[in-house]
Amino acid sequence: MDRRAESAVWAGILLLGLLLCPAPDPAPAPAKSVRVLLLSGQSNHDWKSTTPKLKAVLEAGGRFAVQVTEKAGQLSARSLEPYDVILSNWNAYGLDPSTSGWPPETRRAYLDFVRRGGGHVVVHAGSASFPDWEDYGRLTLATWKNGQSSHGPRHEFPVRFENAAHPVTAGLKPFTIFDELWNRPGVAAGVEVLASSFSAPDKEGTGQWEPTVLVGRFGKGRCVTVLLGHDAEAMDNPDYQALLRRCVEWAATGRVTSAAETGAGAWRWEKQAGSSLALVGAEGPLWQFRYGGYLDTPYFHPLNTPDGRTLTRDRPPDHLWHHGLWFSWKFINTVNYWEIDAKTGRPAGQTSWRDVRITTEGDGSARIGIALAYRPAGQDLPVMTEKRTIEVSAPDAEGVYAIDWTGIFEAVREVVLDRTPLRGEPGGQVWGVYAGLSLRLAGNLTERQAMTSDGPVNNFVDDRYRGRHVTLDYSGFVDGKSEGVAILDHPQNPRAPTPWYVIRSAEMSFFTPAILCYERMTLLPGERIILRYRVLVHPGRWDAARLRREYSRFSSKVLESP
Numbered sequence: 001m002d003r004r005a006e007s008a009v010w011a012g013i014l015l016l017g018l019l020l021c022p023a024p025d026p027a028p029a030p031a032k033s034v035r036v037l038l039l040s041g042q043s044n045h046d047w048k049s050t051t052p053k054l055k056a057v058l059e060a061g062g063r064f065a066v067q068v069t070e071k072a073g074q075l076s077a078r079s080l081e082p083y084d085v086i087l088s089n090w091n092a093y094g095l096d097p098s099t100s101g102w103p104p105e106t107r108r109a110y111l112d113f114v115r116r117g118g119g120h121v122v123v124h125a126g127s128a129s130f131p132d133w134e135d136y137g138r139l140t141l142a143t144w145k146n147g148q149s150s151h152g153p154r155h156e157f158p159v160r161f162e163n164a165a166h167p168v169t170a171g172l173k174p175f176t177i178f179d180e181l182w183n184r185p186g187v188a189a190g191v192e193v194l195a196s197s198f199s200a201p202d203k204e205g206t207g208q209w210e211p212t213v214l215v216g217r218f219g220k221g222r223c224v225t226v227l228l229g230h231d232a233e234a235m236d237n238p239d240y241q242a243l244l245r246r247c248v249e250w251a252a253t254g255r256v257t258s259a260a261e262t263g264a265g266a267w268r269w270e271k272q273a274g275s276s277l278a279l280v281g282a283e284g285p286l287w288q289f290r291y292g293g294y295l296d297t298p299y300f301h302p303l304n305t306p307d308g309r310t311l312t313r314d315r316p317p318d319h320l321w322h323h324g325l326w327f328s329w330k331f332i333n334t335v336n337y338w339e340i341d342a343k344t345g346r347p348a349g350q351t352s353w354r355d356v357r358i359t360t361e362g363d364g365s366a367r368i369g370i371a372l373a374y375r376p377a378g379q380d381l382p383v384m385t386e387k388r389t390i391e392v393s394a395p396d397a398e399g400v401y402a403i404d405w406t407g408i409f410e411a412v413r414e415v416v417l418d419r420t421p422l423r424g425e426p427g428g429q430v431w432g433v434y435a436g437l438s439l440r441l442a443g444n445l446t447e448r449q450a451m452t453s454d455g456p457v458n459n460f461v462d463d464r465y466r467g468r469h470v471t472l473d474y475s476g477f478v479d480g481k482s483e484g485v486a487i488l489d490h491p492q493n494p495r496a497p498t499p500w501y502v503i504r505s506a507e508m509s510f511f512t513p514a515i516l517c518y519e520r521m522t523l524l525p526g527e528r529i530i531l532r533y534r535v536l537v538h539p540g541r542w543d544a545a546r547l548r549r550e551y552s553r554f555s556s557k558v559l560e561s562p
Contacts, residue, residue, distance in 0.1 A: 041070025085119030115219030119251030152204030283308030364394035
């Protein structure tokens with residue numbers, strides 16, 4: 001092939017690639033960036049000034065990587081695939097449908113992107129298109145309705161939040177904005193209004209509070225409509241910018257974690273060398289990790305809510321070896337590592353640790369690495385070792401924080417991991433099966449509820465429950481407010497989904513993913529097991545659907561060994 005013919009072939013290949021994937025290739029993004037596809041290029045508003053403003057607002061904090069396309073009508077499943085969320089500053093209002101419509105394949109790809117879990121956000125008039133396309137109206141939540149909707153002149157008006165507990169609005173304060181306010185927009189069924197603004201009669205308004213921020217679901221996707229932001233001047237409002245970033249992040253991830261919007265600057269670290277690490281705010285510690293060498297095991301206590309409510313209990317009189325959130329085997333080669341020996345004041349099986357490595361970040365997140373050894377009292381050589389990694393996230397705007405707990409256990413010599421036998425087994429007891437990661441909840445927890453990824457637990461026998469699920473949440477009321485803690489069992493764990501052991505008795509609230517519940521485990525010399533869990537401390541009561549969403553997020557990636 002001569003050089004001229006070869007050039008023609010490559011030109012054809014390049015043209016074909018552009019036709020197949022009209023949206024721009026996503027630029028390299030920082031780790032954990034939210035990838036945003038910003039639709040622009042057509043609107044009855046000044047998109048040439050508002051699109052650059054939207055891009056700049058999102059990228060200012062480093063949380064988002066934004067790409068702009070002016071060819072919304074040429075989107076495909078392939079071109080949408082790299083993105084986490086669509087932000088629409090595009091509309092076809094008042095234009096000829098024959099020239100501004102989307103072909104069937106684009107419509108299908110657009111809906112499928114959100115239906116399968118992609119986020120979708122529209123700004124101001126970004127939803128004012130396709131009045132006869134029912135699914136588009138469901139996805140965009142609110143739109144302009146000819147003969148129904150109206151607006152007065154641009155003016156200053158208040159914005160108040162109707163649901164202060166939602167991740168998008170939690171912690172934000174009401175504000176005012178100089179903008180254009182829509183009256184009586186067309187709102188889809190099942191939509192939640194997060195914010196509204198008073199429409200003053202002297203500004204051609206309705207005399208009512210009109211919706212300005214709305215959220216909803218489309219399939220697995222999260223959708224937000226922000227009816228504020230008529231022009232670049234309105235978008236200069238710093239409260240608007242904070243709200244926009246929250247909306248986009250929540251639509252993409254289901255959370256709001258940006259330090260600029262969650263008040264992370266209010267948190268500070270308190271460290272006691274060789275003893276403890278705590279994240280402390282205005283209401284005291286959010287959590288504290290204790291690892292002093294005088295302890296029987298390292299553990300977390302307290303686990304608090306951001307407003308200072310304590311959810312854990314340490315060394316209760318009924319079980320002095322319970323320590324908030326902790327890990328302990330019961331029997332290793334018949335030696336008890338769990339209970340305290342009354343004669344010595346220590347367990348017969350002893351857990352020791354060294355090489356504690358702690359990294360803290362300015363946003364309130366931390367990473368803890370620790371090497372542990374398990375040996376019978378009085379012996380120098382361990383029977384088993386563990387490399388433990390704990391990663392604690394910063395609290396998000398909802399007040400949720402995660403503790404990712406990974407333990408890599410290796411047998412030095414053959415070990416048998418065992419537990420108190422179940423009733424019906426030789427020597428069985430009603431309290432049999434416990435061992436592993438465990439949580440003792442606060443004694444003042446009332447109206448207690450255990451919820452699994454499959455629904456609520458109603459069949460307690462002798463105040464106990466044992467059943468297999470991918471996740472379990474224990475919640476109740478503390479000082480009049482509902483709070484809870486969930487533990488997620490990673491699908492790569494041995495014997496997953498785990499059997500749970502849950503106690504809801506007059507004196508105790510306790511649960512554990514009981515890996516040894518129905519069978520002991522033997523490890524040969526050099527054999528390893530890896531246990532991975534995510535602990536989520538949260539306000540409110542979580543239902544099965546929320547637990548399934550959290551589990552899907554945790555289990556979706558194969559976790560590498562630390």
